[in-house]
Amino acid sequence: xxxxxxxxxxxxxxxxxxxxxxxxxxxxxxxxxxxxxxxxxxxxxxxxxxxxxxxxxxxxxxxxxxxxxxxxxxxxxxxxxxxxxxxxxxxxxxxxxxxxxxxxxxxxxxxxxxxx
Amino acid sequence: xxxxxxxxxxxxxxxxxxxxxxxxxxxxxxxxxxxxxxxxxxxxxxxxxxxxxxxxxxxxxxxxxxxxxxxxxxxxxxxxxxxxxxxxxxxxxxxxxxxxxxxxxxxxxxxxxxxx
Numbered sequence: 307x308x309x310x311x312x313x314x315x316x317x318x319x320x321x322x323x324x325x326x327x328x329x330x331x332x333x334x335x336x337x338x339x340x341x342x343x344x345x346x347x348x349x350x351x352x353x354x355x356x357x358x359x360x361x362x363x364x365x366x367x368x369x370x371x372x373x374x375x376x377x378x379x380x381x382x383x384x385x386x387x388x389x390x391x392x393x394x395x396x397x398x399x400x401x402x403x404x405x406x407x408x409x410x411x412x413x414x415x416x417x418x419x420x421x422x
Numbered sequence: 423x424x425x426x427x428x429x430x431x432x433x434x435x436x437x438x439x440x441x442x443x444x445x446x447x448x449x450x451x452x453x454x455x456x457x458x459x460x461x462x463x464x465x466x467x468x469x470x471x472x473x474x475x476x477x478x479x480x481x482x483x484x485x486x487x488x489x490x491x492x493x494x495x496x497x498x499x500x501x502x503x504x505x506x507x508x509x510x511x512x513x514x515x516x517x518x519x520x521x522x523x524x525x526x527x528x529x530x531x532x533x534x535x536x537x538x
Contacts, residue, residue, distance in 0.1 A: 339525050348428075348513060348530040349467075356524065364525065394465060398526075407455050407474070407519035411526055413467040 308333050312397050312414035319384070319391065319421050327382045327417045329397035336402035338380035339411060342366060343394040352395075355380055356402055384419065392421045424449040426516050428529035435504050436537050443499045443532045445514030451475075453519035456490065456497045457526065461511040473497065474519075504536045 310331045319325045331338065337356050341349040351364030355374040369388025374380055380399075384391045395418075398411040425448040435441045447456065458470040471481065473490055481488045485502045501508055511533045515526040 337524065341528075348528040349526075351525050351527070354525040396465075396467065398467075402524070407453065408517060408524045410457060410469045410472045412469065413459075416465045418465075 310397060310399055310412055310414035312395075312417050314417060315415065317417055317419045319419060321421055322386045324383055324385050325419070327384065327395055327397075327419070329380045329382065329414060330378055331380075331399045331412075332378060333399055333401075333412065334377070335399035335412075336377070337400045337408055337411075338374065339398045339400075340364075340370075340372065340380070340382045341396045341398065343396060343416075349396060352382065391419055394418050424451075424454075424516050424518060424523060424527045426514050426527055426529035428514055428532050430532045431530070432533040432535070434535045434537065437506060438503050440500060440502050441504050441534065441536075443501075443512050443514075443534070445497045445499065445529060447495050447497065447514070447516045449516060449518060449522075451518040451520065451522045454522070455517045455519065457515040457517070458488065458497075458499050459513045459515060461513065461531070463510070467513070470499075501534075504534075506536050506538055509534060509536045 313328045339354040340352040350366050353372045355361035371383045396416045397414045400411040401409040427446045454475045456473045459467045487500045489498045511531045513531045514529045517526050
């Protein structure tokens with residue numbers, strides 16, 4: 307089945323450690339995104355990538371890094387520089403349609419990261 | 423910069439009541455796209471609708487309907503004859519076309535509780 311797979315579903319990190327969240331899609335979508343959701347709040351954009359080997363910072367990129375070496379994959383690293391990393395992280399993808407705008411985004415099931 | 427406002431933090435209704443979720447947006451682009459997503463307790467976002475800025479026709483899909491009014495920059499969502507299964511957090515979102523920001527900008531969400 308086509309879709310977006312995020313792993314792991316739950317992740318525990320010690321303070322000072324880097325951790326990488328996985329996001330894979332088999333929808334053949336060009337664009338991929340990472341969002342962060344805190345309890346009772348909306349989604350905030352961390353990074354996004356319209357095409358392979360290119361990505362842009364979103365609204366809250368500090369303390370995070372990404373790579374886009376393959377169309378299917380967009381891993382997110384939460385570094386020790388991120389002061390408050392405990393949150394729910396959602397990955398998404400959409401089709402790029404030039405001037406017609408991107409299509410609707412499809413989301414993975416999310417990774418819940420907790421710093422212990 | 424784009425912005426989406428969902429002023430209703432939480433709404434509680436009794437089953438079979440109609441309910442309207444409000445969404446107001448800001449953008450400087452003339453070409454943009456509006457979305458609604460549903461987030462059930464499982465956490466994954468479910469796409470409901472995508473609307474472009476040139477199409478102001480209201481849309482109905484079963485018990486769901488959407489009212490897009492450019493004059494007031496609003497894109498409201500109505501659920502008719504609500505059911506317990508409609509209980510979720512609903513997000514309104516905006517993306518831009520052309521050279522604007524393609525990634526979705528989300529509102530803070532409205533939590534809908536439908537009581538039996």
